[in-house]
Amino acid sequence: xxxxxxxxxxxxxxxxxxxxxxxxxxxxxxxxxxxxxxxxxxxxxxxxxxxxxxxxxxxxxxxxxxxxxxxxxxxxxxxxxxxxxxxxxxxxxxxxxxxxxxxxxxxxxxxxxxxxxxxxxxxxxxxxxxxxxxxxxxxxxxxxxxxxxxxxxxxxxxxxxxxxxxxxxxxxxxxxxxxxxxxxxxxxxxxxxxxxxxxxxxxxxxxxxxxxxxxxxxxxxxxxxxxxxxxxxxxxxxxxxxxxxxxxxxxxxxxxxxxxxxxxxx
Numbered sequence: 001x002x003x004x005x006x007x008x009x010x011x012x013x014x015x016x017x018x019x020x021x022x023x024x025x026x027x028x029x030x031x032x033x034x035x036x037x038x039x040x041x042x043x044x045x046x047x048x049x050x051x052x053x054x055x056x057x058x059x060x061x062x063x064x065x066x067x068x069x070x071x072x073x074x075x076x077x078x079x080x081x082x083x084x085x086x087x088x089x090x091x092x093x094x095x096x097x098x099x100x101x102x103x104x105x106x107x108x109x110x111x112x113x114x115x116x117x118x119x120x121x122x123x124x125x126x127x128x129x130x131x132x133x134x135x136x137x138x139x140x141x142x143x144x145x146x147x148x149x150x151x152x153x154x155x156x157x158x159x160x161x162x163x164x165x166x167x168x169x170x171x172x173x174x175x176x177x178x179x180x181x182x183x184x185x186x187x188x189x190x191x192x193x194x195x196x197x198x199x200x201x202x203x204x205x206x207x208x209x210x211x212x213x214x215x216x217x218x219x220x221x222x223x224x225x226x227x228x229x230x231x232x233x234x235x236x237x238x239x240x241x242x243x244x245x246x247x248x249x250x251x252x253x254x255x256x257x258x259x260x261x262x263x264x265x266x
Contacts, residue, residue: 063104063136065155065156066138066140066153066154066155066156066157067136067137067138067155068103068104068136068137068138068140068258068259068260069103069104069107069112069134069135069136070101070102070103070104070134070135070136070137070256070257070258070259071101071102071103071104071112071114071127071132071133071134071258072099072100072101072132072133072134072135073091073092073093073099073100073101073102073127073131073132074093074131074132074133075093075131076090076091076092076093077090077091077093077127077128077131078090078091079091079116079125079126080111080125080126080127081125081126082126083108083110083111083126087125089118089125091114091116091125091127095117095181096181096182096199098181098182098257099257100116100117101135101181101182101256101257101258102114102115102116102117102179102258103115103137103179103258103259103260104134105124107129108126110128110129110130111126111127111128111129112126112127112129112132112134113125113126113127114126114127114132115177115178115179115201116201117179117181117201119203119215120203121174121176121178121201121202121203121205122176122177135258137255137256137258137259137260138154138155139152139153139154139159139254139255139256139259140152140153140156140259140260140261140262141153141180141220141252141255141259141260141261141262142261142262142263142264143164143166143173143242143261143262143263143264144264144265144266145166145167145172145173145175145263145264145265146264146265146266147234148163148164148165148166148233148234148235148236149161149162149163149164149234150162150163150164150220150242150244150248152251152252152255159251160248160251162244162245162248162251163230163231163232163233163234163235163244163245163248164230164234164242164243164244165223165226165229165230165234165235165236165237165238165242165243165244166234166235166236166237166238166242166243167236167238167239167240167241168236168237168238168239169236170206171204171206171207171238171239171240172205172206172240173202173218173238173240173241173242173263174202174203174204174205174218174240174263175263175264175265176202176262176263177260177261177262178200178201178202178218178260178261178262178263179200179201179257179258179259179260179261180198180199180200180201180255180256180257180258180259180261181199181200181201181217181257182199182257183196183197183198183199183257184196184197184199184219185197186221186222192222192223192224192225193221193222193224194221194222194223194244194246194249194250195222195246195249195250195253196221196249196253197219197220197221198219198220198221198252198255199217199219200217200218200219200220200261201217201261202217202218202240202261202263203215203216203217203218204216204217204218204239204240205240206240207239207240216240218240218241218242219241219242220241220242220244220249220252220261221241221242221243221244221249222243222244222245222246222249223243223244223245223246224243226243227245230243230244230245
């Protein structure tokens with residue numbers, strides 16, 4: 001199905017059937033478009049909600065090897081470029097109508113530094129430890145755009161690897177350090193996206209405003225009819241999203257929001 005756009009945008013937009021394949025994230029339960037071009041209501045992810053105990057200040061305990069702490073933002077918080085030093089902007093408690101569950105990349109007494117999903121890619125902020133609840137993920141996803149493969153690690157050990165469809169040279173999959181923001185259900189079971197879509201914190205470097213939606217996010221999903229092209233060696237076939245054989249995609253069902261996703265070139 002050549003020419004499909006599957007970058008993810010911030011709110012529902014109407015498109016024609018000729019552009020079917022755009023993934024549109026919008027108000028809570030709206031995703032993608034039907035073949036007739038109208039938004040289709042969908043169910044939320046079947047994964048259990050993340051719960052944790054609110055932070056109590058002090059020095060957050062370090063994570064064990066192969067484990068990443070995640071911070072669940074309890075309320076909208078000012079951004080800090082370093083502890084006690086305000087920066088422009090806000091870290092929101094909900095993003096795209098889902099809880100903000102963010103990987104922790106550094107700690108100081110009473111503070112955590114987290115990745116945030118807003119542009120530009122790679123954005124981070126410090127937050128007071130009292131403003132978050134801490135949990136952890138034992139998973140990590142690595143996508144190599146040179147070898148065109150996705151790998152899942154569990155507690156630092158390789159769980160599986162699979163060929164991937166990645167962005168073309170004109171609409172590349174952007175290298176960098178990201179995370180799984182949330183899951184979204186596809187418009188319907190036979191849409192080609194597979195049983196769920198993993199919405200990441202990565203933004204397309206070349207598509208700034210898809211169809212007036214205000215953004216263009218990178219997702220991980222099914223092959224959109226390109227199983228043969230993906231084959232055993234992967235392919236450059238997408239507009240930035242990661243396409244997987246459904247058998248590989250299903251193995252990612254266990255990965256919770258906040259899990260690190262590294263897109264690498266070697």
